[in-house]
Amino acid sequence: MKKPAEFYQRDLGRHPPAYSPIYKTSVARSPQYPLISLQNSASEITGPVFGHNDIDPIDNDLILNYAQPDEMPIGERIILHGRVLDENARPIPNTLVEIWQANAGGRYRHKKDTYLAPIDPNFGGCGRTMTDEDGYYYFRTIKPGAYPWRNFVNSWRPAHIHVSVFGTGFAQRLISQIYFEGDPLIQTCPMVKSIPDPDAVDALIAKLDLNGTIPLDSIAYKFDIVLRGRRSTLFENRLEGN
Amino acid sequence: MPQQLNYLRETPSQTAGPYVHIGLAPGSAGFDIYREELGHDIAGPNAKGERIRVEGLVIDGTGSPIKDVLLETWQANADGIYAHPEHLGAVEDGFRGWGRVITDFNTGEWGFDTIKPGAVMGRNGQMMAPHINLWVVARGINVGLNTRIYFSDEETANAADPVMNIIEWERRRQTLIAQRSEPDGKAVYRFDVQIQGQNETVFFDI
Numbered sequence: 001m002k003k004p005a006e007f008y009q010r011d012l013g014r015h016p017p018a019y020s021p022i023y024k025t026s027v028a029r030s031p032q033y034p035l036i037s038l039q040n041s042a043s044e045i046t047g048p049v050f051g052h053n054d055i056d057p058i059d060n061d062l063i064l065n066y067a068q069p070d071e072m073p074i075g076e077r078i079i080l081h082g083r084v085l086d087e088n089a090r091p092i093p094n095t096l097v098e099i100w101q102a103n104a105g106g107r108y109r110h111k112k113d114t115y116l117a118p119i120d121p122n123f124g125g126c127g128r129t130m131t132d133e134d135g136y137y138y139f140r141t142i143k144p145g146a147y148p149w150r151n152f153v154n155s156w157r158p159a160h161i162h163v164s165v166f167g168t169g170f171a172q173r174l175i176s177q178i179y180f181e182g183d184p185l186i187q188t189c190p191m192v193k194s195i196p197d198p199d200a201v202d203a204l205i206a207k208l209d210l211n212g213t214i215p216l217d218s219i220a221y222k223f224d225i226v227l228r229g230r231r232s233t234l235f236e237n238r239l240e241g242n
Numbered sequence: 243m244p245q246q247l248n249y250l251r252e253t254p255s256q257t258a259g260p261y262v263h264i265g266l267a268p269g270s271a272g273f274d275i276y277r278e279e280l281g282h283d284i285a286g287p288n289a290k291g292e293r294i295r296v297e298g299l300v301i302d303g304t305g306s307p308i309k310d311v312l313l314e315t316w317q318a319n320a321d322g323i324y325a326h327p328e329h330l331g332a333v334e335d336g337f338r339g340w341g342r343v344i345t346d347f348n349t350g351e352w353g354f355d356t357i358k359p360g361a362v363m364g365r366n367g368q369m370m371a372p373h374i375n376l377w378v379v380a381r382g383i384n385v386g387l388n389t390r391i392y393f394s395d396e397e398t399a400n401a402a403d404p405v406m407n408i409i410e411w412e413r414r415r416q417t418l419i420a421q422r423s424e425p426d427g428k429a430v431y432r433f434d435v436q437i438q439g440q441n442e443t444v445f446f447d448i
Contacts, residue, residue, distance in 0.1 A: 010447065015255045016384035023257075025382030028303040029437050035447035036409055041364045043375050043390075044448045046326035047316060048340035056277055066275055087250045096280075100265025110261045111272040112310075112347070124275045126265045162258065162265055168328075170316045171448045175379055175386060177256040191256060194384055200254040226250045 006040035007171045007228040008087055016194035023190045024151050040171060047170040050096045052130060059128045062101075062141035066124030073123035075104025075142030077218040080178070080206065083135040084165060087229030091135025097225070098128040098164040099139060099178075106147030106157075115147055140218065143180070151190055158185035158192070167227040178223050179205045255386065258379040262312045267344050281343070284315065284356040286336025291320030291360070294429040296391060296420060297353030300345060300378060303438030307350025311380040315341040315354060315391075317373075322360035358393065358429070364404050371399035371406065373418075378435060387445045391433050394421045409444055417443045 016023075018030035038044070058065050063072055080099075084092045102108045102125065105117035109125050123142060131137045144159050161178045179186050186192055186205065195201050203226070212220030263271040269279055285291075296315075300308045317339050318324045323331035325339040333339070345352045356374075364370040374391040392400050400406055400419065409415050420431035436443045 010252065012385070012447070014251060018384055020384060023382070023384070026257075026384060027382075028306075029308065029380065029382035030303075030384075031387070031442055031445050032303075032438055033414075033442055033444075035445050038405060038408065038446045038448045039365060040448065041370065041405075042318075042324060042329055042362055043316070043364075043370070043373070046324040046329050048338060049326060050280070054278070054280060059276065066273075085250060087252060089248065089250050098265050100261065108261045108264060109271065109273055110264050112260060124264075124268070124273060126268050126275060128265075128276075162256075162262070164258075164266060170375055170377070173314070173377055173386060174253060174255060175258045175262075176253055177259075191384075195254050195256075197254075200251075203251070203253055204256070226253045228252055229249065 005230040005232060006045065007169060007230055010228060014197055014200045016191075017196075020190075020194035023194050026194070044171040045169045047166060047168060047172065050094075050130065050166070054096075055128050055130065060137075060139045062124065062127045062139060065127065067122040071122045073103065073120045073142050075120075075123075077140070078143045079138060079140055079212060079214070079218050079220040080161065080223060081136070081138035081209075081212060081220060082223040082225065084131050084137060084167075084225045084227065085135060086167070086227050090229075091131070092167055092227060093131055093133045093135055095131050095168070096128060096166050097131060097137045098126070099141075099161050100126040101141065101144040101161040102147055104142050104145050106145035117145070117147070146185055155190065156185055156188070158183045158189055163225065165225055165227060172227040174225075174227060177204060180221060181205055181207050255384060257381060257384050258312060258386075260310050260381040262310070262379065263344060266312055266342060270344055281314065281341050284317070284339065284341035284354060285319075286334065286338065288334040289319055289337045289357045290334065291357035292429060293355065294358045294431060295353055295355050296374065296431045296433055297351065298420075298433040298435060299350050300352070300380070300435040301437065305439075307345070308380055308437070309345050309347055309350045311345045311352065311378060313343050313352060314377040315343075315356070316375040316377075317356065317359040318362045320357055320360045322362040324362070361399060368404045369399070369402070371396050371403035373403075376435075387437070388448050389435065389443055389445050390418050391431070392419045393431060394419050414444050417441055
């Protein structure tokens with residue numbers, strides 16, 4: 001059996017810091033002590049495995065998965081698609097991708113959301129899928145609207161879709177947010193601005209993909225997700241190439 | 243011109259936000275949509291080992307319980323084997339080893355039922371004490387926080403654990419030890435996660 005290889009060290013400079021005072025909630029929810037660095041053991045290299053039996057085929061279609069019979073949600077019909085890759089540019093097949101989002105008016109179907117924009121009776125706002133053999137995933141949904149939040153008095157989140165990915169090991173576990181190309185709110189958002197590197201911000205913006213559209217039906221956005229790559233186990237007396 | 247290395251770079255993390263439940267626990271957001279939500283059954287019915295409950299709070303820097311947290315757990319079975327194709331050995335039918343729980347919107351309490359994991363072989367042939375890996379995400383947490391739950395009735399194994407011993411400050415090791423009690427004869431471990439400040443929980447960069 002092939003010995004599980006470790007993951008590349010996470011570049012924390014590419015991620016938003018825990019303490020980011022422009023995003024006010026992070027102030028009391030950020031550790032003060034540094035993280036303790038841990039070389040990977042089996043606990044970090046392994047992670048949960050999911051199968052197609054865990055989910056239903058309709059789960060990735062947010063236009064249909066909560067709609068009443070013969071009805072559909074209101075809003076801009078989009079396809080969100082891309083690949084899940086690792087830092088070695090290798091596809092990650094059969095991994096679970098989950099998304100959630102507000103409706104076209106920026107309202108979440110959540111009992112704690114009290115924004116005055118109405119709920120859409122035909123839109124739930126969550127989806128999940130498994131990547132295929134080549135690491136591809138896709139969702140069909142409605143483009144979410146911007147919405148206000150209590151950070152500064154006049155803070156508005158850009159349109160975004162939350163995404164959760166597993167990968168092959170618990171150390172690859174990642175939650176992030178997908179933004180949309182050209183949205184002027186992106187550059188004003190304290191959550192986005194918590195990320196110091198403009199190149200890293202750009203990596204969170206789904207690009208309009210005219211080749212992926214379905215004419216007279218849906219616009220497409222393409223978004224590739226990159227998880228941590230795995231190292232050769234050079235220093236444990238086993239030469240394994242990347 | 244230096245040679246280019248063609249590595250990709252990891253997608254940056256963003257907070258899970260206050261409405262994480264919509265995607266990962268929609269029933270608690272207030273609507274049923276999936277045939278089955280994932281992560282409710284960690285060990286399955288066939289797993290060997292002691293049935294235990296682990297519960298606690300996640301507390302912020304002001305001392306207040308955080309009420310919009312999502313936690314994920316990852317553990318081995320009673321033989322110290324992870325349910326993963328790259329870990330040598332077999333687990334019981336139905337044992338996934340992964341769980342997902344949320345904090346109560348009113349009290350902030352969370353808890354899950356599982357079996358107590360066995361010791362897992364660590365690096366360089368060193369045995370790790372029984373532990374559950376824990377990942378914490380919430381509004382205000384920009385990158386998910388990794389920690390480990392160890393058990394108060396494993397004193398000898400904990401003292402020899404290679405990860406525990408990396409933590410230079412011995413007082414801080416105590417923050418990773420869940421305290422056992424047996425109300426009504428059932429094993430319950432208490433594990434409060436202190437995000438910031440006095441007795442801050444040890445978090446790992448894994």
